[in-house]
Amino acid sequence: MAHTHEFRFSGNEDFDFELRTTIGQAFSGAADIGEVLAAVQGVGDKDHDGWFRAWLALGDRVAAQAAASEQAGHVVSAASAYLRAASYYATAVNAVASLASEDELLPTFRKHRAAWDSWVDAVDLDIARVSIPYQDTTMPGYLFRAPGAADGSPRPLLVVANGSDGALTSLWSSAVSGALRRGYHALVFDGPGQQSMLFERGVPFRPDWEAVLTPVLDFVLQRPGVDGDRVGVYGISQAGYWVPRALAFEHRFAAAIADPGVVDVSTSWTDHLPGNLRKLLDEGEDAKFDRDMELGMKFSHELANTWRFRARPYGTTGYAETLRAVLQYTVEQVAGQITTPLLITDPEHEQFWPGQSERLAALTPSVSTLVRFTAAEGADFHVQPLARALTEQRMFDWLDERLAGARA
Secondary structure: OOOOOOOOOOOOHHHHHHHHHHHHHHHHOOOOHHHHHHHHOOOOOOOHHHHHHHHHHHHHHHHHHHHHHHHOOOHHHHHHHHHHHHHHHHHHHHHHHHOOOOOOHHHHHHHHHHHHHHHHHHOOOEEEEEEEEEOOEEEEEEEEEOOOHHHOOOEEEEEEEOOOOOOHHHHHHHHHHHHHHOOOEEEEEOOOOOHHHHHOOOOOOOOOOHHHHHHHHHHHHOOOOEEEEEEEEEEEOOHHHHHHHHHOOOOOOOEEEEEOOOOEOOHHHHOOOOHHHHHHHHOOOHHHHHHHHHHHHOOOHHHHHHHHHHHHHHOOOOHHHHHHHHOOOEOOOOHHHOOOOEEEEEEOOOOOOOOHHHHHHHHOOOOEEEEEEOHHHOOOOOOOOOOHHHHHHHHHHHHHHHHHHHHO
16 A cells, blocks of 8 residues: 655565564664664665565674673663564564565574563563463463562553564563553463464464453463453454454453454455455355466465465465455454453554454444544554554553553
8 A cells, every 4th residue: 555655664565564663663672773774774675585684684683782791791781682683583584474485484483582582581570481371282471560569469460462473572562561661560472373373383373362362361360469350451463353352252351452453354365356366255166266366376476475474374275265264353243242441543544454443443332442543643554653652652541541440
């Protein structure tokens, strides 16, 4: 979706959005703008290998700085650099989507998680690695305790849910750092189809996210120092679907945020399909659909690589099979069951699910508050990447009021 009146960091829309997302994390210490812009300078709009290499090299360089600072006893500097390195490696992980091979995926992800874990160990915060019971296994997570919470007095807690391909560093920037500064505990975790659960264990997405968030909520309610009446949940990007879907069945959260609202995940896939292909899909002509898609992919290796990367979390193989799976990710029929107060962000120029924040608000009129973000505020595009301070202010002011009331 081109907006020629706007300044662009790159002529490639995907590169531009990744740059906005990473630069936006400077607000919480997870990026340094100069080193980011210097690293990608000269990468051509179609140079996907160069784009990946630039982020990987930046991650390597900053991780080495972190290790050197740590070895010299400069722990604050080490923590800062480890967090930035984790952020840059996370961008490199996403850059694998457009490479011809996924051979770089697991090694790059492991560098990201190693840098994140080094930050967890070095930073002056109370962070515990946790294992959240889930079906016959566990989900890995990190429980952040609010500064000054050692007295054991009950605090509110924010569960922070990731989207389809975000990293833990993005959750630090989008919600966790703001929660801690306001006296909240916070929990982040890898759910089915996300990060370590997908890359290392092969566990795919599932549409019924109450099966994920209910055990997460059960887990945090058992933690000491958590005020069970003041547990909120925040979902970013595709979790703007997962959180509302879970809320239709799980009513114990005191408040929730969808950033942005997503009613039907599939539109970000199907809106780009030519009419004749959509017709084949609607008529159940899966073999013909797959044949035509296969033919189309031969003309665009970049598109074929991206499709493979984005289809992977759904645990499917064929093109039609993947789209039929994605079509299950809708809250259209169940959103009316939501009873939890719900804040929905609505950014101008939303490029993945345009109009869906308004649709979710219309489906939940008695509980939802729609908050618009505009280009005039520098707050447009999906999840307001260059306006995370403004987003944080609006969502936590709203959350503070809901959770303070829950305590009374």
